[in-house]
Amino acid sequence: VKLAEDLATLAEFSEAGPGVTRLAWSPPHIRALRWLAGRLEEAGLDAQLDAAGNCVGRWAPNGAEGQAIGLGSHIDSVPAGGRFDGTLGVLGALAAIELLRERAFVPTTPVWLMSFMDEEGTRFGESMFGSRAFVGEDLDAYLSLSDSSGATVGQAMQDAGFSPDDVRAARAVAGLSAFLELHVEQGKVLLDAGVDIGVVNAIVGLLQARVVVRGVSDHGSTPMPGRHDALAAAARMIVALRDWARDESDMTATVGSMEAWPGAYNTIPGKCSFSVDLRVPDRARFATLRERLTDLVAGIAAQETVEVGVEITDFIQPAELDERLLTLIERAAETEGASHMRMPSGAGHDSQVLAPYVPTAMVFVPSAGGVSHSPEEFTTPAHCELGARVLARVIELAQGDAELLGPDA
Amino acid sequence: VKLAEDLATLAEFSEAGPGVTRLAWSPPHIRALRWLAGRLEEAGLDAQLDAAGNCVGRWAPNGAEGQAIGLGSHIDSVPAGGRFDGTLGVLGALAAIELLRERAFVPTTPVWLMSFMDEEGTRFGESMFGSRAFVGEDLDAYLSLSDSSGATVGQAMQDAGFSPDDVRAARAVAGLSAFLELHVEQGKVLLDAGVDIGVVNAIVGLLQARVVVRGVSDHGSTPMPGRHDALAAAARMIVALRDWARDESDMTATVGSMEAWPGAYNTIPGKCSFSVDLRVPDRARFATLRERLTDLVAGIAAQETVEVGVEITDFIQPAELDERLLTLIERAAETEGASHMRMPSGAGHDSQVLAPYVPTAMVFVPSAGGVSHSPEEFTTPAHCELGARVLARVIELAQGDAELLGPDA
Numbered sequence: 001v002k003l004a005e006d007l008a009t010l011a012e013f014s015e016a017g018p019g020v021t022r023l024a025w026s027p028p029h030i031r032a033l034r035w036l037a038g039r040l041e042e043a044g045l046d047a048q049l050d051a052a053g054n055c056v057g058r059w060a061p062n063g064a065e066g067q068a069i070g071l072g073s074h075i076d077s078v079p080a081g082g083r084f085d086g087t088l089g090v091l092g093a094l095a096a097i098e099l100l101r102e103r104a105f106v107p108t109t110p111v112w113l114m115s116f117m118d119e120e121g122t123r124f125g126e127s128m129f130g131s132r133a134f135v136g137e138d139l140d141a142y143l144s145l146s147d148s149s150g151a152t153v154g155q156a157m158q159d160a161g162f163s164p165d166d167v168r169a170a171r172a173v174a175g176l177s178a179f180l181e182l183h184v185e186q187g188k189v190l191l192d193a194g195v196d197i198g199v200v201n202a203i204v205g206l207l208q209a210r211v212v213v214r215g216v217s218d219h220g221s222t223p224m225p226g227r228h229d230a231l232a233a234a235a236r237m238i239v240a241l242r243d244w245a246r247d248e249s250d251m252t253a254t255v256g257s258m259e260a261w262p263g264a265y266n267t268i269p270g271k272c273s274f275s276v277d278l279r280v281p282d283r284a285r286f287a288t289l290r291e292r293l294t295d296l297v298a299g300i301a302a303q304e305t306v307e308v309g310v311e312i313t314d315f316i317q318p319a320e321l322d323e324r325l326l327t328l329i330e331r332a333a334e335t336e337g338a339s340h341m342r343m344p345s346g347a348g349h350d351s352q353v354l355a356p357y358v359p360t361a362m363v364f365v366p367s368a369g370g371v372s373h374s375p376e377e378f379t380t381p382a383h384c385e386l387g388a389r390v391l392a393r394v395i396e397l398a399q400g401d402a403e404l405l406g407p408d409a
Numbered sequence: 410v411k412l413a414e415d416l417a418t419l420a421e422f423s424e425a426g427p428g429v430t431r432l433a434w435s436p437p438h439i440r441a442l443r444w445l446a447g448r449l450e451e452a453g454l455d456a457q458l459d460a461a462g463n464c465v466g467r468w469a470p471n472g473a474e475g476q477a478i479g480l481g482s483h484i485d486s487v488p489a490g491g492r493f494d495g496t497l498g499v500l501g502a503l504a505a506i507e508l509l510r511e512r513a514f515v516p517t518t519p520v521w522l523m524s525f526m527d528e529e530g531t532r533f534g535e536s537m538f539g540s541r542a543f544v545g546e547d548l549d550a551y552l553s554l555s556d557s558s559g560a561t562v563g564q565a566m567q568d569a570g571f572s573p574d575d576v577r578a579a580r581a582v583a584g585l586s587a588f589l590e591l592h593v594e595q596g597k598v599l600l601d602a603g604v605d606i607g608v609v610n611a612i613v614g615l616l617q618a619r620v621v622v623r624g625v626s627d628h629g630s631t632p633m634p635g636r637h638d639a640l641a642a643a644a645r646m647i648v649a650l651r652d653w654a655r656d657e658s659d660m661t662a663t664v665g666s667m668e669a670w671p672g673a674y675n676t677i678p679g680k681c682s683f684s685v686d687l688r689v690p691d692r693a694r695f696a697t698l699r700e701r702l703t704d705l706v707a708g709i710a711a712q713e714t715v716e717v718g719v720e721i722t723d724f725i726q727p728a729e730l731d732e733r734l735l736t737l738i739e740r741a742a743e744t745e746g747a748s749h750m751r752m753p754s755g756a757g758h759d760s761q762v763l764a765p766y767v768p769t770a771m772v773f774v775p776s777a778g779g780v781s782h783s784p785e786e787f788t789t790p791a792h793c794e795l796g797a798r799v800l801a802r803v804i805e806l807a808q809g810d811a812e813l814l815g816p817d818a
Contacts, residue, residue: 187630204630208674218779220663220686221596221613221755224655231664235647242641246633254629255640257672260665265617265684265722267665275674277629313674346630372628 001102003095003388004381006039010075010091011083019375022077024118024129025053025156029076036075036090036115043098045113052133052170053117053162055090059097060110067177069107069395070358071096072114074130074350078122082377088365088384089182090115095388100395108399112176116350123147123156131350135357136171143167178325179360180394181351182387184379188370189343196386197333197340198364199326202281203352204252204344205318207289209276211237211297215306217262217270230272231260233304237297241276244296250344252279281344286318319352325361325394328401332393338386347372363390410511412504412797413790415448419484419500420492428784431486433527433538434462434565438485445484445499445524452507454522461542461579462526462571464499468506469519476586478516478804479767480505481523483539483759487531491786493593497774497793499524501591505800514801517808521585525759532556532565540759544766545580552576587734588769589803590760591796593788597779598752605795606742606749607773608735611690612761613661613753614727616698618685620646620706624715626671626679639681640669642713646706650685653705659753661688690753695727728761734770734803737810741802747795756781772799 013032015021022029033055040047045057055075058068073089093113100107116134121127124145133139143154143164154164185191190198215230238255245253254277260269276293280286294310301308326342333340345362354360365387368378422441424430431438442464449456454466464484467477482498502522509516525543530536533554542548552563552573563573594600599607624639647664654662663686669678685702689695703719710717735751742749754771763769774796777787 186628187632188635189632192635219595219755219781220665221661221688222779223596223598223659223755224651224661226597226601229651229663231667232647232651235644235651235664238641238644239648242633242638242644250632252630252633254638254675254677255644256629256669256674256676256678258640258667258669258678260667263666265665265686266663268663269665269667277674279630346628346632370627370631 001095001098001385001388003091003384006091006094007083007087007384010035010087017080019080020077020083021079021081022075023079023123024076024120025123025160030160032075033115040094040113043094044101045097050170050172051162051166052130053157053160054130054134054170055115056172057113058110059113061106064107064110066109068110068112068175069398070112070114070176070179071391072116073181073183074116074119076118076120078120078373080375081373082375084184084377084379085186085372086119086183088184088379088387092182092384092388093391095385096391096395099388099392105396107395109177111395119350124153127348128350128353129153131353133167133170135173135353136168139167173354173357176358178322178398179351179354179358180325180363180391181349182363182365182391183349184367184372184377185364186347186367186370186372190364190366191370193341195341196338196365196383197390198343199329199333199340200345200362200364201321201326201342202344203319203321203349203355203362204279204281204346205283205286206314206316206348207278207293207312208314209293210311210313211274211276212309213237213272213301213306215268215270218268220266220268222268227268228305229268230306231269233300233306234258234272234274236300236304238274240296240300248280250281251285252346253277279346281318282320283318316348316352319355319360321351321355321361322359324401325359328394328397329361329363329390331397332390335393336386336389338390363387410504410507410794410797412500412793415500415503416492416496416793419444419496426489428489429486429492430488430490431484432488432532433485433529434532434569439569441484442524449503449522452503453510454506459579459581460571460575461539462566462569463539463543463579464524465581466522467519468522470515473516473519475518477519477521477584478807479521479523479585479588480800481525482590482592483525483528485527485529487529487782489784490782491784493786493788494595494781495528495592497593497788497796498591501793501797502800504794504797505804508797508801509804514805516804518586520804528759533562536757537759537762538562540762542576542579544582544762545577548576582763582766585767587731587807588760588763588767589734589772589800590758591772591774591800592758593776593781593786594773595756595776595779595781599773599775600779602750604750605747605774605792606799607752608738608742608749609754609771609773610730610735610751611753612728612730612758612764612771613688613690613755614692614695615723615725615757616687616702616721617723618702619720619722620683620685621718622646622681622710622715624677624679627677629675629677631677636677637714638677639715640678642709642715643667643681643683645709645713647683649705649709657689659690660694661755662686688755690727691729692727725757725761728764728769730760730764730770731768733810734768737803737806738770738772738799740806741799744802745795745798747799772796
């Protein structure tokens with residue numbers, strides 16, 4: 001198993017500068033995908049780039065047939081990102097297959113390995129192009145998005161030798177009986193708990209919004225009772241949002257940006273704007289988020305005699321992952337002698353796209369310092385390999401699971 | 410009495426543009442002061458510009474002698490200011506003297522009328538140059554301040570035909586037995602209360618500070634318990650500052666500007682900075698402000714596991730005004746059939762500089778909409794004249810007050 005070597009090799013496919021910069025459809029990304037296809041062939045898979053720029057490798061030794069177990073993630077990166085995010089899920093899957101081959105294990109059904117196109121979405125502003133094509137979503141609008149230079153997705157595809165008209169041909173999810181994604185955690189939960197394997201039971205839904213509070217700007221000598229202070233009202237909203245998330249389990253609320261106008265020492269702000277980022281892992285609570293956010297800020301605005309508006313800027317449904325697969329992952333971790341815990345993923349992943357179509361689960365390994373999307377992103381070689389070994393064990397254990405591997409009804 | 414006409418005339422001394430722009434020592438300001446000196450001479454006062462650029466007129470009819478009752482304010486303005494701030498206190502005082510002359514009233518002691526140089530402080534960043542020279546403060550450091558073009562106060566004085574070496578000669582406060590300043594309120598207290606005359610019993614002390622909160626920047630998927638969120642902590646501080654001021658009487662707390670870094674939707678702010686403007690009218694509470702501010706933010710920072718620093722940027726002691734003069738103003742208002750109420754001034758004034766040296770009080774008249782430092786600044790002609798009539802009545806009433814007008818012990 002050459003996992004560490006493969007990770008180092010793939011990190012070389014990058015624009016100049018710190019860390020790894022491998023934006024979707026860019027020359028380093030396309031070269032990396034072609035290298036990957038070659039590497040999969042070398043490992044005994046039948047590999048090609050599909051119509052959406054996904055690299056898909058198929059391992060079907062000795063006439064294995066029926067629906068496949070899918071593995072994989074993505075190898076595109078954010079600007080100045082790290083060498084593990086996504087990449088470990090692809091190369092770890094390859095290592096898992098090579099481990100199985102070393103053990104002379106022969107699966108009864110095929111195993112597919114995918115590297116999905118443009119998971120990050122940094123270049124064109126929307127994410128998960130490849131997995132959305134793989135499940136057959138309509139991507140016409142996506143193809144018209146443009147990057148900062150004005151080039152559209154369609155043009156970027158053509159520059160890379162692909163045809164935007166063929167994207168529908170990438171639909172292949174029906175060939176899978178299950179999908180399993182290994183990924184670095186991108187947080188500190190495993191690290192803080194001292195646990196090796198995160199068994200991801202849900203991928204959080206995300207609501208992002210901008211809240212604008214309008215009061216009345218006035219001189220700082222204005223007595224307190226008559227004020228309509230946009231910033232004081234916003235501050236109460238920010239505290240209340242934080243307290244709401246604290247009172248729930250597995251929910252986060254983040255206010256990351258904030259501005260107040262006119263912004264003078266001796267002037268009561270007449271306008272204030274702040275961002276809101278809310279995440280919950282379950283659909284039941286996610287369905288109430290928008291209304292609860294609106295009620296919370298409206299209630300405070302009324303008390304503070306100011307006006308408030310909420311504009312939703314992003315709204316991504318949570319994914320609940322497959323219980324049977326989660327149990328298999330736990331058994332696999334135990335077989336490898338690894339500690340494990342269930343946890344939601346606070347970040348989005350290709351698994352979120354696949355989960356409505358096919359039983360899906362994710363395996364997390366710890367990130368040093370919880371850092372990701374950074375040149376300092378790091379997961380120890382031992383944890384990288386452990387992730388691959390757990391994937392391999394899940395494939396072994398799944399063979400005994402007729403219901404999981406049986407033909408789709 | 411030509412008060413309305415004088416106000417209109419003086420408004421013409423301005424740079425081009427909206428409202429009145431008559432910055433300290435600027436050609437329009439110096440021309441306005443020279444016009445004023447001529448106008449005072451015309452009204453029977455002995456007037457000149459002193460060594461600090463103050464216009465001082467002395468009315469000593471029929472051998473009135475001893476310490477004088479001082480009246481006045483300032484005629485410099487902020488950029489794009491109005492025609493009433495300061496100016497009404499000077500021209501209203503002139504109107505009061507002309508009223509007394511119309512009534513053939515002869516005071517037993519002189520009356521002085523001052524227009525103090527650079528009350529606003531906008532040009533050089535420090536305020537009240539003229540009144541500080543009048544009371545004999547050391548202004549060596551002030552003379553070295555420079556404006557946005559790099560010109561120092563000393564150079565601006567020389568350009569206007571004054572010698573910075575002579576500033577000490579402007580000291581003249583010992584000639585006064587009392588000082589009385591008429592001013593527009595610059596707020597809405599009188600307007601909201603439907604009262605004509607504000608009897609200003611104190612000028613608030615001002616503490617301004619910048620608070621910097623340092624936490625740890627992290628991804629928005631970080632669980633709530635492990636966060637060190639600089640903005641959430643700052644929001645609690647802002648609410649607590651507001652609640653503190655609400656719980657006190659006659660105190661204001663304003664957070665006017667605020668920034669959070671790095672400022673992304675999905676990133677917990679690692680640093681946050683905000684301004685604080687605290688005002689109280691009494692020395693006892695003012696003396697505790699700095700410590701209470703520091704304790705308040707430090708207490709919240711400890712609970713929020715962030716660090717906090719407080720940098721005091723301005724610290725101006727409050728002035729408590731003279732009770733005997735306040736009573737005279739109330740009697741004067743009643744004589745004129747005007748409603749009155751005691752109130753602190755939330756803004757700074759020359760009276761704040763004079764109060765430690767001589768019994769001082771202020772008279773406020775209402776500002777339409779509470780607006781000041783704006784071309785829209787407006788006080789009705791009726792309220793302008795009422796202010797002048799109250800000043801005249803105070804001078805009449807003071808004649809019977811041997812203690813007030815007696816020689817300084």
